Amino acid sequence: MSSHSETLLDWRARITKKQQQRASFPPAWLIDAPPEHVLNVQDVPYTCALLTARDIEITDTTDIDVLLAKLAGRQWSSVEVTTAFYKRAIVAQQLTNCLTEIFIDRALQRAQEVDDYLKATGTVMGPLHGLPISLKDQFAIKGLETTMGYASWIGKVADSDSVLTQILYECGAVPFVRTNVCQTLSWGETFNHVFGRTTNPWNRYLTAGGSSGGEGALVAMKGSPIGVGTDIGGSVRIPSAFCGLYTLRSSYERLPYCGAVNAQEGQESISSVPGPMTNSVSGLKAFMKAVIDSKPWEKDPLVVRKEWSEKEYQLSEHGEGSKLCFAVMWDNGLLKPHPPLWRAMRLCKKALEAAGHTVIDWEPLNMMEIFKNAESIYNADAGHDFREVCKESGEPVIQTMSPETNKHELALDEPLVRTVLGPEQKMLTAWELWQLHKEKRALRKAQLDHWQATANRTGTGRPVDAIISPAAPYVAPPHGLNNDYFYTTFCNAMDYATSVLPVTFVDEELDRPAQPHEFYNHHDKANYELYDPKLFHGAPVGVQLIGRTQEEEAVIAMTEILDNALKACKAAEGK
Amino acid sequence: MSSHSETLLDWRARITKKQQQRASFPPAWLIDAPPEHVLNVQDVPYTCALLTARDIEITDTTDIDVLLAKLAGRQWSSVEVTTAFYKRAIVAQQLTNCLTEIFIDRALQRAQEVDDYLKATGTVMGPLHGLPISLKDQFAIKGLETTMGYASWIGKVADSDSVLTQILYECGAVPFVRTNVCQTLSWGETFNHVFGRTTNPWNRYLTAGGSSGGEGALVAMKGSPIGVGTDIGGSVRIPSAFCGLYTLRSSYERLPYCGAVNAQEGQESISSVPGPMTNSVSGLKAFMKAVIDSKPWEKDPLVVRKEWSEKEYQLSEHGEGSKLCFAVMWDNGLLKPHPPLWRAMRLCKKALEAAGHTVIDWEPLNMMEIFKNAESIYNADAGHDFREVCKESGEPVIQTMSPETNKHELALDEPLVRTVLGPEQKMLTAWELWQLHKEKRALRKAQLDHWQATANRTGTGRPVDAIISPAAPYVAPPHGLNNDYFYTTFCNAMDYATSVLPVTFVDEELDRPAQPHEFYNHHDKANYELYDPKLFHGAPVGVQLIGRTQEEEAVIAMTEILDNALKACKAAEGK
Structure with missing residues (x-):
């Protein structure tokens, strides 16, 4: 440098x-930008x-x-x-x-x-x-x-x-x-x-x-x-x-x-x-x-020596893709997704079934344990890395994503496990980090066995081919309110090849607030209270398609299948 | 449990x-074991x-x-x-x-x-x-x-x-x-x-x-x-x-x-x-x-999803195995191998050349840096894991492999970098361990680039197909004297798929002591002094064949090639 x-x-x-x-950039490329209160700028x-x-x-x-x-x-x-x-x-x-x-x-x-x-x-x-x-x-x-x-x-x-x-x-x-x-x-x-x-x-x-x-x-x-x-x-x-x-x-x-x-x-x-x-x-x-x-x-010594597999892309490990069995994780048991996510998952289920596939429910396992393990790993240095880099210039370490002006009235409560940076904690020792690795390995093994065991309820003779899940329990929230990452972090911790694809947009008419459920925790309650059909109207709704470790080819192929199924459904409905 | x-x-x-x-076990399976002074018990x-x-x-x-x-x-x-x-x-x-x-x-x-x-x-x-x-x-x-x-x-x-x-x-x-x-x-x-x-x-x-x-x-x-x-x-x-x-x-x-x-x-x-x-x-x-x-x-969530590749075993990435270029690491620059190892490597070179392959010299890179990095990683918990397990029973942590009786007169000096357990050191923090990872990645990248760059001197258009190296700077030493592991640890640190194969046996007539060289360090000097043709006579001499990360199939195939070449040479010499 x-x-x-x-x-x-x-x-x-x-x-x-x-x-x-x-x-x-060239002054000719300056546009007359609409004022801040114009929210959707896609046109x-x-x-x-x-x-x-x-x-x-x-x-x-x-x-x-x-x-x-x-x-x-x-x-x-x-x-x-x-x-x-x-x-x-x-x-x-x-x-x-x-x-x-x-x-x-x-x-x-x-x-x-x-x-x-x-x-x-x-x-x-x-x-x-x-x-x-x-x-x-x-x-x-x-x-x-x-x-x-x-x-x-x-x-x-x-x-x-x-x-x-x-x-x-x-x-x-x-x-x-x-x-x-x-x-x-x-x-x-x-x-x-x-x-x-x-x-x-x-x-x-x-x-x-x-x-x-x-x-x-x-x-x-x-x-x-x-x-x-x-x-x-x-x-x-x-x-x-x-x-x-x-x-x-x-x-x-x-x-x-x-x-x-x-x-x-x-x-x-x-x-x-x-x-x-x-x-x-x-x-x-x-x-x-x-x-x-x-x-x-x-060029990169860490990259897996694994060629692109056209065979795996043809779903050789998934019955050649002719009749797949997906499982939907409607709710991970930590934060219940907002109504647009449920609708999106129902759309996926309907589209896949219409295309000849099977859709069953995913049964979440050890979610809180995995979440805590992952958060402990991310925080193993107690933010030391971040503080050191900021110290070089004197710039403060950012403690919130909330804007100073035009802030949403709600603030999510303390996150479920901890804040990203949190107050300065004690750094873990190498040995303590190894204990987290042991726990992580046990959690990955349990999840693998759990997934393999679905073979007895898919009807395909195989375990579930892929899981469909929200990427977050909400669509894009107001600035400063995206405080839950576990629907995605689950896949990082388990190292699952995972895609996201768009399904629909929030519709304030279709996506009415749900009745309150028995809240799993304080964060789940705060999340429930955040939902407002008007606020989110028009926001994109995507879902994750979760496959196995190093199944990139198959995950892409199954994403194509789901995407085509959704498009076929929309076409059939004349939308 | x-x-x-x-x-x-x-x-x-x-x-x-x-x-x-x-x-x-069954008393009938008890044998009249020869007395301790009978050293070779293979008959x-x-x-x-x-x-x-x-x-x-x-x-x-x-x-x-x-x-x-x-x-x-x-x-x-x-x-x-x-x-x-x-x-x-x-x-x-x-x-x-x-x-x-x-x-x-x-x-x-x-x-x-x-x-x-x-x-x-x-x-x-x-x-x-x-x-x-x-x-x-x-x-x-x-x-x-x-x-x-x-x-x-x-x-x-x-x-x-x-x-x-x-x-x-x-x-x-x-x-x-x-x-x-x-x-x-x-x-x-x-x-x-x-x-x-x-x-x-x-x-x-x-x-x-x-x-x-x-x-x-x-x-x-x-x-x-x-x-x-x-x-x-x-x-x-x-x-x-x-x-x-x-x-x-x-x-x-x-x-x-x-x-x-x-x-x-x-x-x-x-x-x-x-x-x-x-x-x-x-x-x-x-x-x-x-x-x-x-x-x-x-069954194991950590295992790479990579099928056995018959294509790679057929050396698809190595010119189909017809004309390979090997490089010999005669000496890693930290400890000079004993004469039997040099003879074994010369035998390999001769056999491979006789089989139509090329053999060039490997130029070691960053050996001390890699050694120190790896040892620091192994010692990141300062022996805490070992002490904890021993503490459960009260059994002491073993500090030397030397036998109490019938011990060899020489003791290798303090090892080059540190003893396996050493005196109780400070455990690293998670952040300090990450710094070692950064260093390790840089060392792996440098080694990868170094290996790729050999393409300009192999004559095959490819980088060196495999490295031939000692597995240790000596053959089996007397108990307590195997204190250098770096010829092997190099491959663990770089994650190279590596075989060992037997080449010959120490021959006190053929493997005369070498003239003293300019010693690289105190440990190299002690190692030089250890060599004694009579002591080691009859001990097996093996070498490593070092391939790239996740090249198991190719390494096995190249090991077969070297093994066959050595056997052909021996046969030609009527041995």
């Missing part, structure tokens, strides 16, 4: 300078006059296979595709504050290089030829800063690309923006002192989720065809569910993380993983297959 | 009782009159494929094969003290069950049908104690089989003895208070290595066709090298460890792995393929 000599500057001054740098790209009809046509092409085919077939050049997405990304930035690094000239130069290559050789540079890809502000790009929302990291210029960046370049992609995160990466929302808060383009009063919330807002606005986030407790799935996207939380070390910056680097008990976020399920396969086919284990 | 109510008994009394229990099975000619024929069948074919073809029943190996194991026990649990009736009952199955169904029970397999005293067998050399664990009766035991049963195998370890599993020798010291059947003045030294001595005496050890720093490779065996240290979590007892359980920074130990390379493939084909990830 170089150019990191300004540590003595006041952290606020560093931030101001950085924000000015970020704002230096602005169409009305703001910055994007041409062609730009709209390109950026509205959500099917990644179609985009890649047009790029490979030279119907669209990478320069024009990159320009179109860049313009829409800058619109998204002005509306939701989703970007951190903007480097138009560099990206267009790269796009030109890709175009020239195709013209000169007649062949594509790689499987992601010409495709603009946005990256969470962790994936280092040589010559650019990787700030990750820390004032102290402003000015840290990367000496080299992260392995994932390098592979994307080799695949012919065009990294073109980097996106916002929360300080410490340990919240399910997106706010830091350097870049501020990212909002949800479907309703800016609501959070875009986090920690990959910059990607969530950007991709939801179709400002990027594929964004890459990371997930240690839900950080690609929460923003995807809140913003209406598709994503995949792959298993530990299936994708390369090497050379990316991170919080709590070296924490290997529950590993963070990269994951694509996109507007159609084809993007998940295109991304995963391209990266895995590039043999990432030759 | 049950029957564990004797903790208040004096630990010595517990041990006496346990030893009496172990000695309760005793042939002269002791316990084994019939048929027993000898069976137990001398070292090729596992042949054994399995005779069992499957009903030329030999499992009962007779198990009986033959059991007798030879009991001979080995009387000569080298290699066993911990002896359960003849149970094993023969199991063998009968397997025979009956084949008779009744006409098909084998599984890929290891009828094969007796010995297990290191970590792999729990329901209803038996798993003592692991701790006085406090005497009486701990397992409620269930470890996952590996379970899979072996499903594969049709006959677990028939369990074998000795060192207290704490953290030494490269085999001695504990409960079962005493295991000696090397080639020369009982020398160590059998450890921590899987019971398997080393047992399999070397052909008292078991395949033994299963575990390896966190060399614990299957050191005894295999010292006893003249084949073994495979597979990558983290390729084989199931779930349900086995362990030292420092929950330490996940450098994971211990199970590994087969056997007298011919066919045993490695038979074992690995059988276990992996059983889909261990359906």
